[in-house]
Amino acid sequence: MNQPSFSLRTPADDDLPRKICDNCGFVAYENPKIVVGSVVRHEGRILLCRRAIEPRRGFWTIPAGYLELNETPEEGARREAREEATAMLDIERLLAVYSVPRISQVQLIYRARLAVPDFSAGPESLAVELFEWNDIPWDDLAFPTVHWALAHDREAETGAATVPFGNPAGASGDAMPDGRFLKPGEF
Numbered sequence: 001m002n003q004p005s006f007s008l009r010t011p012a013d014d015d016l017p018r019k020i021c022d023n024c025g026f027v028a029y030e031n032p033k034i035v036v037g038s039v040v041r042h043e044g045r046i047l048l049c050r051r052a053i054e055p056r057r058g059f060w061t062i063p064a065g066y067l068e069l070n071e072t073p074e075e076g077a078r079r080e081a082r083e084e085a086t087a088m089l090d091i092e093r094l095l096a097v098y099s100v101p102r103i104s105q106v107q108l109i110y111r112a113r114l115a116v117p118d119f120s121a122g123p124e125s126l127a128v129e130l131f132e133w134n135d136i137p138w139d140d141l142a143f144p145t146v147h148w149a150l151a152h153d154r155e156a157e158t159g160a161a162t163v164p165f166g167n168p169a170g171a172s173g174d175a176m177p178d179g180r181f182l183k184p185g186e187f
Contacts, residue, residue, distance in 0.1 A: 037064020
């Protein structure tokens with residue numbers, strides 16, 4: 001039996017180069033990764049995790065990570081909160097859908113509440129804390145989408161539209177709100 005051998009070619013019915021098996025013609029599509037997470041509230045405060053892993057180790061984030069095969073986005077968001085903050089969540093609703101094309105991610109971010117007021121750092125977190133809005137370590141947030149999610153959650157909390165939010169106008173997730181661009185490897 002022949003071992004698979006792939007080369008980069010553009011299929012006849014496509015306009016993008018794809019990895020195509022030289023033996024059988026199978027097209028190996030590479031699609032964006034789906035990230036799921038939650039802005040978690042408890043008694044008016046927001047749960048944040050200090051990352052214990054790269055990229056952006058030591059920076060704060062909402063509990064989030066890659067959706068696994070055979071799970072719903074809501075299940076994935078609950079699992080990520082358990083893994084990163086040992087927290088049990090009640091998912092309320094979809095807050096936002098963000099696109100980060102430079103790293104081929106689509107992020108589904110939910111609004112959630114702690115089902116039980118118990119949490120601690122999981123293996124991917126150095127620390128987990130509840131923050132009042134004015135005490136959020138804004139300069140130490142890991143990613144632009146964390147800034148967006150917190151701002152959109154605040155808008156939702158104050159009665160803004162209940163439809164999911166999206167990227168801020170002109171933003172593609174490659175720069176922090178202060179204009180600093182993320183370096184390769186920082187996502």
